[in-house]
Amino acid sequence: MDTRLLELRDVTKIWSIGRTGEQVPALSSIDLDVARGEFLILLGPSGCGKSTLLQIIAGLEAPSGGRLRFLRGDGGRKLTSMVFQEYALFPWRTVLENVVFGPEVRKVPRATRDVEAQRLVELVKLRGFEHRYPHELSGGMRQRVALARALANDPEILLFDEPLAALDAQTRRVLQDELARIWAETGKTFIYVTHSLQEAVLLGGRIVVMTARPGRVKEIIDVRLPRPRSLTGRQEAEILERLDELLRDEVKRTMESER
Amino acid sequence: MTRSTLRKVGSALFILVVWQVLVQTGNLNELFLPAPLSVLGAIWTMTLSGKLPWAILVSLNRVVQGFVYGALVGIVLGLLAGAIRWVEDVLDPWVAAVYPIPKSALFPLFMLWFGLGDPSKIVTITVGVLFLVLVNTVTGVKSINPLLLKAAVDLGASRFQVFLKVILPGALPNIFTGLRLGAGMALILVFITEIEATKAGLGFLLWESFQLLETKDVFAGVVMFGVLGVASTWFLQWLERVSCPWARR
Ligand SMILES: Nc1ncnc2c1ncn2[C@@H]1O[C@H](COP(=O)(O)OP(=O)(O)O)[C@@H](O)[C@H]1O
Ligand SMILES: [Mg+2]
Numbered sequence: 001m002d003t004r005l006l007e008l009r010d011v012t013k014i015w016s017i018g019r020t021g022e023q024v025p026a027l028s029s030i031d032l033d034v035a036r037g038e039f040l041i042l043l044g045p046s047g048c049g050k051s052t053l054l055q056i057i058a059g060l061e062a063p064s065g066g067r068l069r070f071l072r073g074d075g076g077r078k079l080t081s082m083v084f085q086e087y088a089l090f091p092w093r094t095v096l097e098n099v100v101f102g103p104e105v106r107k108v109p110r111a112t113r114d115v116e117a118q119r120l121v122e123l124v125k126l127r128g129f130e131h132r133y134p135h136e137l138s139g140g141m142r143q144r145v146a147l148a149r150a151l152a153n154d155p156e157i158l159l160f161d162e163p164l165a166a167l168d169a170q171t172r173r174v175l176q177d178e179l180a181r182i183w184a185e186t187g188k189t190f191i192y193v194t195h196s197l198q199e200a201v202l203l204g205g206r207i208v209v210m211t212a213r214p215g216r217v218k219e220i221i222d223v224r225l226p227r228p229r230s231l232t233g234r235q236e237a238e239i240l241e242r243l244d245e246l247l248r249d250e251v252k253r254t255m256e257s258e259r
Numbered sequence: 260m261t262r263s264t265l266r267k268v269g270s271a272l273f274i275l276v277v278w279q280v281l282v283q284t285g286n287l288n289e290l291f292l293p294a295p296l297s298v299l300g301a302i303w304t305m306t307l308s309g310k311l312p313w314a315i316l317v318s319l320n321r322v323v324q325g326f327v328y329g330a331l332v333g334i335v336l337g338l339l340a341g342a343i344r345w346v347e348d349v350l351d352p353w354v355a356a357v358y359p360i361p362k363s364a365l366f367p368l369f370m371l372w373f374g375l376g377d378p379s380k381i382v383t384i385t386v387g388v389l390f391l392v393l394v395n396t397v398t399g400v401k402s403i404n405p406l407l408l409k410a411a412v413d414l415g416a417s418r419f420q421v422f423l424k425v426i427l428p429g430a431l432p433n434i435f436t437g438l439r440l441g442a443g444m445a446l447i448l449v450f451i452t453e454i455e456a457t458k459a460g461l462g463f464l465l466w467e468s469f470q471l472l473e474t475k476d477v478f479a480g481v482v483m484f485g486v487l488g489v490a491s492t493w494f495l496q497w498l499e500r501v502s503c504p505w506a507r508r
Contacts, residue, residue, distance in 0.1 A: 104424075
């Protein structure tokens with residue numbers, strides 16, 4: 001793979017919890033290559049360390065072992081931006097003010113960043129809502145703001161942590177299509193965490209199936225299907241079934257370990 | 260006017276009229292309860308003579324200075340203590356020790372240290388406001404969703420930028436709670452500190468009138484304290500609306 005953008009080698013994470021310092025292994029020996037421009041899905045049972053892995057890639061947490069290498073040094077510029085499940089918008093900033101946060105703290109001149117923010121607001125179809133506050137928006141619209149805000153730093157990689165999990169089924173469906181469109185339009189690399197098999201099949205270029213905690217890469221499935229996809233397609237159904245099989249063991253293991 | 264406003268205005272007018280009538284029919288002694296119109300008269304006279312405006316000005320000077328110093332120090336220390344663990348640890352015993360003390364009890368000490376003039380009064384008010392603002396600011400910082408801090412760092416904010424652009428605005432609603440409580444405290448303390456060691460101020464005017472048994476002047480002072488209380492509340496509400504438009508309720 002000569003289009004590799006990110007390389008993870010033997011990455012582990014052990015959380016130590018609270019006062020007791022109890023050691024909780026969250027990730028064990030993750031090996032993963034991420035190609036430039038791909039839509040990579042991280043799929044795994046709840047608690048298997050998906051968020052942990054994403055935070056390590058984002059540089060928000062340090063790995064306990066192993067290493068992480070971006071194969072495109074860009075003058076020290078941060079190459080990732082995160083979209084959180086709970087939106088994490090600044091309640092005291094309007095849509096536009098949220099979107100410009102990144103460029104603002106990086107001291108991009110006002111004129112430049114405002115033009116860019118307007119373009120992004122358009123991209124995520126929030127025209128006319130620029131001056132609303134987050135609490136005046138629906139969940140779906142908030143997530144569009146979060147996406148525009150993440151794109152405003154022009155990162156190589158967008159990290160999504162179950163971005164649609166808090167939304168109702170209708171909105172989720174619409175936003176899944178939107179994400180696929182924006183991925184195609186921007187050519188960015190998406191690393192996308194979900195625990196929904198359907199979402200993985202609808203969106204994923206490659207699907208990384210993780211084991212129960214401590215998370216490891218169990219299997220990587222290539223989804224070579226044209227978009228837009230539909231869950232009723234025969235090939236899609238086959239992949240769904242395969243994923244279901246892979247995950248069922250892991251969910252069972254999670255439940256046993258929690259007992 | 261809505262029904263509710265009518266009831267409120269009606270209630271106020273009814274009591275005032277009954278009160279006025281009771282005094283005029285000789286059922287109430289003006290030494291204890293001067294009629295509303297007498298109080299208005301006293302306010303009018305003292306306004307014309309300049310006595311009341313001067314008293315208000317002197318007190319306002321003490322209140323505003325004490326309030327502003329206390330608010331500034333309280334906000335800065337509160338933000339730091341809320342955001343930085345070691346600052347909180349260093350401040351904690353002092354807050355725990357001084358917070359429960361009625362700040363008026365510190366006034367004699369401050370007179371010993373800072374003399375009988377304005378400084379000891381201003382310091383008393385400063386301390387009273389400071390702790391209320393400090394404690395509420397810390398609460399505000401702790402109430403900020405940690406995910407917002409994470410998002411800010413992820414978007415490239417430095418520690419200082421996180422402080423300025425996330426922690427400060429995030430704590431602002433609670434800071435205003437502290438300021439409102441602090442304003443009330445400032446008025447209480449200016450009255451108490453003006454009973455002693457001064458020849459000017461609204462508290463002094465009120466207390467002196469009491470000693471001369473000029474009850475309507477005492478009432479005039481009480482009413483003016485009420486006006487100051489309402490005015491400070493309105494001002495802070497306006498300031499909060501302007502600076503926290505997202506929190507419009
Ligand atoms: N900040 C943290 N401190 C301590 N333990 C954590 C922290 N974040 C996650 N964990 C633990 O790590 C494990 C994996 O969590 P997470 O990465 O959130 O899983 P997922 O996102 O796949 O549901 C869980 O057992 C969780 O309790
Ligand atoms: Mg998670």
